[in-house]
Amino acid sequence: MHDKLRFRKAKRSDLAAIVTLLIEDDLGQARERAVFDDDSQLDERYLKAFNRIDMDKNQHLVVGEIAGAVVATCHLTLLPSLSFIGSTRMQIEAVRVAESVRGQQLGKSMMEFAIDWGQVQGATIIQLTTNKLRPRAKQFYDSLGFEATHDGMKLYL
Numbered sequence: 001m002h003d004k005l006r007f008r009k010a011k012r013s014d015l016a017a018i019v020t021l022l023i024e025d026d027l028g029q030a031r032e033r034a035v036f037d038d039d040s041q042l043d044e045r046y047l048k049a050f051n052r053i054d055m056d057k058n059q060h061l062v063v064g065e066i067a068g069a070v071v072a073t074c075h076l077t078l079l080p081s082l083s084f085i086g087s088t089r090m091q092i093e094a095v096r097v098a099e100s101v102r103g104q105q106l107g108k109s110m111m112e113f114a115i116d117w118g119q120v121q122g123a124t125i126i127q128l129t130t131n132k133l134r135p136r137a138k139q140f141y142d143s144l145g146f147e148a149t150h151d152g153m154k155l156y157l
Helices: 012-024 026-031 044-055 106-120 135-143
Strands: 005-009 059-066 069-080 088-097 125-128
Touching: 005 069, 005 106, 012 026, 012 044, 012 059, 012 069, 012 088, 044 059, 059 106, 069 106, 088 106, 106 125
Parallel strands: 088 125
Antiparallel strands: 005 059, 059 069, 069 088
């Protein structure tokens, strides 16, 4: 692990860097909008989404930074449930690590941070999805102990 890496709640000023990480992968290039050096070029929908996430106590948008630069992100959502005897689940989404720092165990460190955060919040089940077009991501999650117990389905509106 990189000894200067730290994880924290994302701030509004991190938004351009987060969107840049979302764009960096092959799938993100087709579904995200380019970000410029200043936030004035961010699509307004990103700003609205960030504000909704930031105001919701069940949402935690995380960034990982090294020397003040955002190099990783993930989005954690607490899902109170009646099933499993009133358990709380935590959903992990939008996991990204900058290409420039891959191979340094940052992804593993971020997932450990996420799991620890979820446990502190009372989560007893942690779940995530990964696109079938990302076999390396599935291998990564398998290596962390996640099990593919369900088939995920989506309906795009």
